[in-house]
Amino acid sequence: MHSRDSCQDSDVTDPLGGLRDLFRLPRGVIYLDGNSLGPLPVATSDAVAQVVDEQWGHDLITSWNVHDWLRLPQRVGDKIARVIGAGPGEIVVADSTSINLYKVLMTAVAINRRDARRTEIVSERSNFPTDLYIAASVAAANGLTLRLVDLDRDAGLVPAADVVDDRTAVLLLTQVDYRTGRLLDITSISAEARAAGALTVWDLAHSAGVAPIGLGEADFAVGCGYKFLNGGPGAPAFVWMHPRHASAATQPLHGWLGHEAPFEFSTDYRPAPGIAGFQVGTPPILSLVALECGVDTVLAAEPLGGLTALRAKSISLTSLFIELVEPLCVDHGLHVITPRDPAHRGSQVSLTHDEGAYAIVQALIERGVIGDFRAPDVARFGFSPLYTRFVDVWDAVARLADVLDTGEWRDPRFAVRTAVT
Template structure:
């Protein structure tokens, strides 16, 4: 291992081309925020935009705003903006519902596109809601569908002619491991299977090119790297080549071809609009658009380059400063295999993270033993990385992590 001397991180911050973006976020003083992969920071523009919607559009214009301010267009308009971040064509992406609900819709649609095949293929370390949704869908269909779980390195070999859908999270939430999207998608296509990608830990953090990879369906989160706020709406993407065949399991009124005709029988809308279900959450959509607009002003190539530098540096600093304290880095060290996070295992991970948070260094914990640190290049500076590791070193050396209050389990970890 190469021993590092403290680098001139302030110099890196001074020449950082993304540094001006930090001023577009309302970050609290004295806090080092390493959890933007779980909840993005607040864009400064959001409060004013939401206030405008509340006071002027809702408060003054009331229900006329559905037409006057074109509220009904928001799911598609913001969807197309997100589409520019994920390699989608216009009209392929819509925003609404949660990631879990969109996953249910997408997975059910994918299974219907592959009648006669009964295997939904995934990995045991996929995000639990993805696995739960798949289990629930299989039970609901009661047609012999099976959720088959194999280890990540065995995914490609497990894509056989039994598989209807390969359902994977592009960047694993617990380790930061990133799949080769193009390779997996090509393997699935050769086997006659579809691929459903969960982009919750990818969109806005790493380059994604769904159409370039030949992907079929995808879902993603609005409140992580897109900075849409807690519980922000998620998105659903379906490749245009499937629009004429895909059927949605939730046929709500806004997915109808003519919602305000109030017809008794359902007729699906054309394109991705059939993925809509209920009335759009206008306040949440307005907040999300502010976060998405910031990402569109930045370069995803510069975001990725800075993310890789920061995550590699953070891992090196932990190895340099925390040797002998029982930490093990579980995230891939290869740039092409790592998302925008560094995950570190420790047998006392939970109280250590609580002690860090108490000292103003905010990451999160994932059971059973993972301290998770996310890198959000638009507002995270290089100097903060050294400061965060230094605080971690102090709480390990003085054992302040072992105080009783840090062991008390909160509802959210």
Template sequence: MTQQLTDLADHLDATDPLAHVRDRFLLPEGVVYLDGNSLGPLPAAVPPVLEDVVHRQWGTDLIRSWNTHDWWQAPLRVGDAIGALIGAAPGQTVAGDSTSVQLFTALSAAAELRPDRPLLVTDPEHFPTDRYLADSVGRLHGRQVRRVAPADLPEFLDEHGDQVAVISYSPVDFRSGELHDVAALTRAAHRVGALALWDLCHAAGAMPVHLDDLGVDFAVGCGYKFLSGGPGAPAFLYAAERHHDSWRTPLSGWTGHAEPFGLQADYVPAPGIARARIGTPPILSLLALEAALTAFDGVDLAQVRAKSLSLTGFFLRCAEELLAPEGFEAVTPAEPEIRASQVSLRHPHAYGLIQALAAQGVVADMRAPDILRFGVNALCTSHHDVLTAATLLQRITSAGDYDPVPQEPGTVT
């Protein structure tokens, strides 16, 4: 049985059109890294760029680098590079700040574009920061937040749609890896005159996203998961061009001013997406992200999606053959149309098992109370990585070679 799986992994890796892209990452020896959906691995392009940014740009050229190395335009330049990965034509995406800050901006802007609608609607299972920021924006803008499961959203909108300013959801359930239907939910929102905001943290770089084509209004996402921009890499914000004349941002920092160096008395927002710039951006982290994005050069996101599905499909097969007998239950959907770039397995000793895997060089993470979560990144994960992880997990579990301690949350999504 395992020989069959080995042969299959051999075949799938040998015919993988993205196999060569793995060399664009500096993966540590002896580690199978299946946590790129928390923190992407180090792209080989990053260290030489950072070396240049630190020594030549900052150290030698000093303040002049804002112009000579065009630090000034980096938030828009990097934004456009991310835009190319999420179906956004240039001029609609800015990079900077954190996802939380970008969520605050997008939700505030959306609320102000629908001033007479009292409801902000979000997912009860949304990543916490999305829920917390929705509550905060609701409070500051005098709106109420309703938490409605994606499956119930169309019905909710049928009933209360004229009260809804914006729906705020993610394409990916970060626990289960189930995909929600961005197209259908965006349409449902628009049918009732609401706006649609999508959090792409677990989607950007992992699959094609078609923001422009789907008519999405706002989107946000982080730079450190599938974009591999480094720990805490700047986030991004997309605002559809049709809102550019009318949207208002709450964080009216000087770099988003129409004349940032004019030192004017009053805030006049820059045209377009530039008004979502806030303060001076963290250039080291931002230019590391820019370098990291070159790992996508010449890579077709349809290929990324195909390989991601191949990896997760293979993982699910390994899980069925090797892990189901050990008491693991696959949480991630088998249907490829609704499967994101991760495999989540349920086991009561998730925490101890993830620790035992890590001790033997397979890095994944867990979500309380009982989910083992394995992210695959089509740019640098192989089918053999998947097989190694599944085989080791089977061996550890069957041997009882782990500490069945109570789960303890502890890492960063």
């Protein structure tokens, strides 16, 4: 049986508890939206200010050489590689997740279209919209079909044999479902897809930084910098390619910084080998500096057990939330739509409500508990193990109970839709 005191005790003995000091969190706010925008690391403001004042402000354009700005996409990529279990030199930071999806899907299709039977891209109907839009555009550009499948909402172990066959060129999936928080097993699905001759592309937007990924036989992966990697609003994204494709793959957006020798200024494009060729234009240095500070907050867990310890705490937090919220479900028409089995759950818990969840989320935000809403009816709560305390989970559920018991969420002001939900 949990109590507020027992939650506080868990915080005192939590080996990761000190990592919270790496963040600047507003007093009185319980932040459960790091799955959407990670909070500001303490180190970021000074790091960005220093690059602005001392590098850009003083060293001007010489900074590209003096401060090795051109290598930042790879340097930060190597740090993200430590977070997601990839090797050095396998990741580059560039562009947005959407653009990287376009690049890797086009590349994967080009590799597998050598087999004329492979005429489709397969994805999940409930995948994040940008994944589906980009997949549809890549399918159209290549004369392929986009086939959407419905996977079991509760099962993390999806037999790839059920979704791919010898028509499949590429299987595109997101490891943690943005609505339900369901987590897929990349290692087993990718191995089975590979055995069936399909290439796999993974979107790690909601898993990088909070769960061991297990890339295994996967072919390509992309992910966001601004969610659990705490890189700041609009942080650049990352892209990974299995080293077996390093010499064969060329992505389709040929920009000068994906060229083998950009400062030759030659007329013809020669792709840089490996993942470096997934760069297109000039890297956003200030955003990369902020992203590096964010990734460093995750790497700060390395001496404390790293991703294994972060994952263990994430599971404890989400399990506690589910356990505490369950009595409210019975009394107030709430439903937990996230898998109960922690092995199939990312670092978020999602609820629906019989009368819609939007107003409940808004009422909670007014009470200092920040989650978010995803249409049509999902309230999402993300639990970053870097800074969320067990007592935060207790207090968040207590405030949710108040919002429901008093019926205050029914006030019309909470129904007013904002542009970003």
